[in-house]
Amino acid sequence: MHRKDLLPDRAPNPWRARCRPHEHDQSPPPLSSPIQTPQNLSNPRCLAGHHELRLRCRRSNPTTMPSLAASTSSLPAAPPRSSSDASSPPATATATATARSSLNLLRSLARARRTDLSHRALLLFRSIHSTSSSTAPSPHFSLPAALSAAAFLAALPEGRQLHALAAKIGLAPAHAVVSNSLVHLYASCGLPDEALALFRRIPAPTLVSWNTAVDALAGNGDHLAALALFREMQRDRPDLSPDAYTVQSVLGACAGAGALSLGLYAHALLLRELGGGAAVGDAAAVSRDVLINNSLVDLYGKCGAVELARQVFDRMPARDLASWNAMVLALANHGRVRESLNLFDSMTRTENVVPNAITFVAVLSACNHGGLVAEGRRYFAAMVSEYGIRPRIEHYGCMVDILARAGLIEEALDVVAGMKCRPDSIIWRSLLDACCKRNAGLELSEAMAKLALDVPDDAVSVSGVYVLLSRVYASAQRWNDVGMIRRLMSEEGFKKEPGFSSIEMAGSVHQFVAGDTSHPQSEEIYEKLDEIQQRLTAAGYKPDLSEAPMVADMDRTKGATLRLHSERLAISFGLLNVAPGAPIRILKNLRVCKDCHTISKLISKLYDVEIIVRDRIRFHHFKDGSCSCKDYW
Numbered sequence: 001m002h003r004k005d006l007l008p009d010r011a012p013n014p015w016r017a018r019c020r021p022h023e024h025d026q027s028p029p030p031l032s033s034p035i036q037t038p039q040n041l042s043n044p045r046c047l048a049g050h051h052e053l054r055l056r057c058r059r060s061n062p063t064t065m066p067s068l069a070a071s072t073s074s075l076p077a078a079p080p081r082s083s084s085d086a087s088s089p090p091a092t093a094t095a096t097a098t099a100r101s102s103l104n105l106l107r108s109l110a111r112a113r114r115t116d117l118s119h120r121a122l123l124l125f126r127s128i129h130s131t132s133s134s135t136a137p138s139p140h141f142s143l144p145a146a147l148s149a150a151a152f153l154a155a156l157p158e159g160r161q162l163h164a165l166a167a168k169i170g171l172a173p174a175h176a177v178v179s180n181s182l183v184h185l186y187a188s189c190g191l192p193d194e195a196l197a198l199f200r201r202i203p204a205p206t207l208v209s210w211n212t213a214v215d216a217l218a219g220n221g222d223h224l225a226a227l228a229l230f231r232e233m234q235r236d237r238p239d240l241s242p243d244a245y246t247v248q249s250v251l252g253a254c255a256g257a258g259a260l261s262l263g264l265y266a267h268a269l270l271l272r273e274l275g276g277g278a279a280v281g282d283a284a285a286v287s288r289d290v291l292i293n294n295s296l297v298d299l300y301g302k303c304g305a306v307e308l309a310r311q312v313f314d315r316m317p318a319r320d321l322a323s324w325n326a327m328v329l330a331l332a333n334h335g336r337v338r339e340s341l342n343l344f345d346s347m348t349r350t351e352n353v354v355p356n357a358i359t360f361v362a363v364l365s366a367c368n369h370g371g372l373v374a375e376g377r378r379y380f381a382a383m384v385s386e387y388g389i390r391p392r393i394e395h396y397g398c399m400v401d402i403l404a405r406a407g408l409i410e411e412a413l414d415v416v417a418g419m420k421c422r423p424d425s426i427i428w429r430s431l432l433d434a435c436c437k438r439n440a441g442l443e444l445s446e447a448m449a450k451l452a453l454d455v456p457d458d459a460v461s462v463s464g465v466y467v468l469l470s471r472v473y474a475s476a477q478r479w480n481d482v483g484m485i486r487r488l489m490s491e492e493g494f495k496k497e498p499g500f501s502s503i504e505m506a507g508s509v510h511q512f513v514a515g516d517t518s519h520p521q522s523e524e525i526y527e528k529l530d531e532i533q534q535r536l537t538a539a540g541y542k543p544d545l546s547e548a549p550m551v552a553d554m555d556r557t558k559g560a561t562l563r564l565h566s567e568r569l570a571i572s573f574g575l576l577n578v579a580p581g582a583p584i585r586i587l588k589n590l591r592v593c594k595d596c597h598t599i600s601k602l603i604s605k606l607y608d609v610e611i612i613v614r615d616r617i618r619f620h621h622f623k624d625g626s627c628s629c630k631d632y633w
């Protein structure tokens with residue numbers, strides 16, 4: 001599985017489509033409305049429950065769009081707010097009918113959620129407002145539809161033109177429906193700060209405004225900010241009762257932040273707010289609602305409570321493909337590989353559910369986590385021959401990783417050679433990682449590093465390649481080359497991605513970085529860390545310095561650096577604060593290092609505590625001195 005796959009910080013909410021502001025109405029669409037799930041709209045790496053918003057793949061080419069501002073300059077200023085929800089009085093019945101049919105067509109195009117039709121929606125918006133004709137629909141209604149199309153295309157330049165237009169005619173930020181659509185637009189373009197800034201300027205934000213803003217933050221990976229905004233709504237707007245959409249966004253944020261107790265609270269809220277009182281009819285609908293239950297499976301799966309995920313899944317009155325995908329993946333990520341593959345088999349054989357590309361990302365991840373080479377080959381072949389699914393980069397990535405980690409580097413290279421798409425830097429890094437671990441030789445490692453660096457990518461990815469390469473040189477005792485890499489990194493300004501570990505307690509998330517002293521309990525945490533160290537040493541533990549940062553030259557410094565890794569601070573904090581018998585749940589943004597893995601196993605035994613760590617790749621359940629990953633990660 002890829003390093004990026006469990007990235008907690010860029011998790012798209014697979015159910016975001018439901019949270020989007022409805023184009024023309026402040027009330028959200030009914031729960032049962034057939035909204036297209038986004039699973040076939042973007043890549044499975046996102047949707048395998050994980051995470052990078054790959055907006056660029058949907059980004060429109062601005063050159064293909066005519067300027068909207070020029071064409072709509074004849075739009076009238078907004079009428080006073082009192083008449084904001086009614087169309088302007090039509091000159092004639094024909095004009096009204098024409099305006100209504102243009103608006104209906106515009107809305108239909110925008111709702112279709114197809115690239116070509118969204119482009120047509122923007123062109124239609126331009127043409128219906130190109131003259132100051134009485135047959136044009138009111139911009140109160142047409143703008144949200146156009147903004148929805150721009151949001152689907154992540155077409156920022158066109159969206160900004162529409163924003164300028166809305167501001168010019170007095171609809172932004174004054175008009176809540178138009179402003180909600182703008183908040184959603186900026187969120188879809190990966191600009192959560194702009195979305196939030198606009199939300200703050202809406203004079204009378206409605207529940208939909210709050211939902212859209214919470215979703216804007218959660219969908220862009222600002223999970224903690226999303227949860228804080230939700231709390232703000234509860235505190236400052238007691239008149240607004242959270243609805244199914246609020247709860248779904250909150251569940252998504254909790255899943256992203258690995259915040260189990262907040263997730264349990266949101267689940268209870270869901271049952272309380274939507275499961276009783278006047279809305280009994282709604283409650284029945286909600287309990288049956290597949291998408292909400294899918295959110296719960298995802299939430300519990302990502303918060304380390306796979307048993308709860310399974311309970312929700314088993315009790316679902318109806319399941320769709322996404323439910324199965326979420327459960328197969330949750331089991332895979334928790335290292336319950338056999339259970340995951342058995343579930344896939346019963347899904348396809350007993351339940352006759354036809355798997356899709358995302359299902360196979362989950363299945364191949366299971367094989368990868370379990371080191372199951374033969375099964376991985378078999379499922380990969382079945383995906384193509386039995387189900388006619390064309391392998392995507394994610395499937396190739398899993399297959400390459402499975403083979404390379406098993407030391408079958410030649411075969412992994414054959415897979416890369418047969419790829420129908422261009423390998424990305426993750427694939428080359430996975431091979432380089434395997435070369436590094438297997439001592440596959442300098443020449444091959446250097447070749448992999450070169451190929452990884454040839455793929456244009458972000459600075460973090462480049463620095464990851466440098467770090468791996470320096471390890472290859474270090475293990476070959478090529479100290480001059482280690483020094484050269486170090487110089488390159490500092491000259492080019494590359495730093496390792498800063499690691500953090502977080503732990504949630506009673507609804508608050510405590511986040512630690514390496515060597516952190518900012519926590520109010522810092523003194524106690526370090527005292528506990530010293531005590532842990534003494535007990536570890538007494539138990540015969542010796543630090544493994546192979547993955548200590550290469551900048552720490554002296555072994556002594558390296559040892560000290562290792563001791564301050566963020567997850568150790570989180571474990572120490574957990575030992576101090578978690579109720580006896582309860583597990584310590586930690587979320588990490590990077591992979592757990594070898595030495596931290598070793599000490600986590602030892603601590604679970606010495607302190608008789610279960611430690612559940614979600615790292616970038618998977619979950620580790622440390623208990624009684626061993627880990628659920630069986631040391632294969």
Ligand SMILES: [Zn+2]
Pocket residue numbers: 565592593594595596597
């Ligand atoms: Zn570590």
Ligand SMILES: [Zn+2]
Pocket residue numbers: 597619620621627628629630631632633
């Ligand atoms: Zn492990």
